[in-house]
Amino acid sequence: MDPNTKIAGTSLLLKPMLELLEQKHPYYRRLTNLGKSVTSFDVINVSHGFGHGSIVYKINLHFTCHSGLPPETLPVALKVPGAQIYLQQESQLHSILPDNLEERISQEISNIKAVVKEIAHIHAECIKAAAEKINDGTKKIFGKNQEVWAAMVDEFIQLIPAFIDLVSNKDKIAKDLNKIIDLAGNKEYHLWVAKEGYKELGLPTVLVHGDLWNSNVFFQNDSNREASTEVLAFIDWQLVCEGSPAADITRYLLLDADGVVRRGIEPIIFGFYINCLRSEIPSISFNETQIRKAYLYSFITQVLSLLIITVFNAKSLQHSISKNEDTALNSAKKDKIILQAIHAIEDAAIFVENELAEVVERFKHVKNSN
Template structure:
């Protein structure tokens, strides 16, 4: 991943001066490196900038150091069309520079210490589109291991912050409904671009082709999976449909392990959490975030044993946060959340088919680092051959079948 030529000392100095409101800043040294491993960047390029600079404080010159993240919209590659036509990067710039600061201010003004995301230092809407963000690594935050999946402690910490995110969006919507409703197109929308519409049935087809070689599954399941891709996106749109009479929030839209960071105590227990990557945030039912999370992020023991506990924790945190924020909107009951999860369950199934294989696959072990840099559809096809994915799916697919979720007529139940 080559460093953009424009990302140099002069440009970083200009951005720091604007962010810090201090024209005395002078950059003396800049180091730029990829912020994530090859093969992990799906729709953006991330760079970590280590900057040494001087400034004038109280009449004397002082030297300081800072680490920031620069996130750059991709220019080429297999997902560029999807990102460009769906305006993913524009959505994130709007979220980071406008909406999230307002949500954060609502939380802070009501005495809530929760933080939702990294601080946004700068955005550029013209090409090359990019963001300058706080480096959460400096504050002690780390990514969890997506292949191991999240244990119960991680899940509960994440759900508490997701509840506060949703509650803050409700409070913001009560002040300015358009501020949240303007994010009006999720990944499942009849007006989405062809690249998105074709993505999910294509991944279901990849799964069906691989499962055909799994003798541990019944022929009936293999036959159902072979038929499932036809009309799948339309049924996904039904499952994700915005209903004005529902309890709706601004969703994160992409709640999986790689889009959150945790901070730990001295016993390595997660105690704090931040969200990353707001490129497909949209106004919808909050259960879509829950279903996305369940499809992609907990380890399999948590999936089997603690699903209801996690939902209860989310609901309790949402109810508490909405009360603290003095929301006039009536919050959903636990029974309503549970019923909505059941009715929209196909959404989870589709994400399990399309995102979970990527979450569980060790791309670097299957291909060279050079190949990983040029991520493509064939690499995704390899992910369906992962042993860990196969182990999880041979347990989950019979469960989905028993619930009728592999039947081709299923949508919003």
């Protein structure tokens, strides 16, 4: 088999992926050490048209061996970034979501709870192992990843005018963005939220995925091969770090729930998270009020990220609209993602004027570091 074969029509070649598996994947090495080699592969797109900026492929690598050992198949996942997911696949939105709005909202809330339950399980394992692995003050893991979003603040700010161009009530959005920019545009605030803010609230350090949204969540299929509310895996851990228990919850809610769903679940999700933790660690000493405050801290850091994602996705959808591709549906999707970002900005403005007023005052004179 030619190792320079392209994968799924992309510019990616099979050879570099096999070399990486040889370095990083123990079971792949075990197969090659037994004398087995990849003789063919097949690719399945498991994104099904979803995901904000990537396509996820399941690649089945088929091994054979000349020494008489039986053939074997190794499945791996490959995530290919790019906004073209909106251009490559027709949306099946109306066929996969319930017709009834209340039923759809209920289904989305069930999905969010399933994700938060898995987050709580990961956190419980971290808390149990805290003394030797994370919170001992001597061993830091993936520390630099705490600084990723802070390092991108300037780039995010440069694209704010592009977002304002998308909305009809430009003055209102500009005014709300003005209210939050002292925090959202302050790198030192981002670093404080990632490293210290949650500790000041009395929360433990846990493992943070760093980029948790639907593109990076696999749900288990049910008996009808439809996606269930059972989480199969979180993928793409390249931004993993230690940090706030609220970090992944915040990013997932902001990026994957529209204003109706997010606002509806916010009053209950932190208590749900605490109950999930207590089912594994009855003696935890923090509560939903502390988690919610940490959520508000993180909310401000993630708003600009949502805003920029919206700019890029709206541009991709507009490209399809301009080519008369599913114009009505793509226009509705574009309106929906813009409204999701508007609701997030509105809420962030309320948070900084009320519950985060003392934090705004604290960082008013703290300048960005280079």
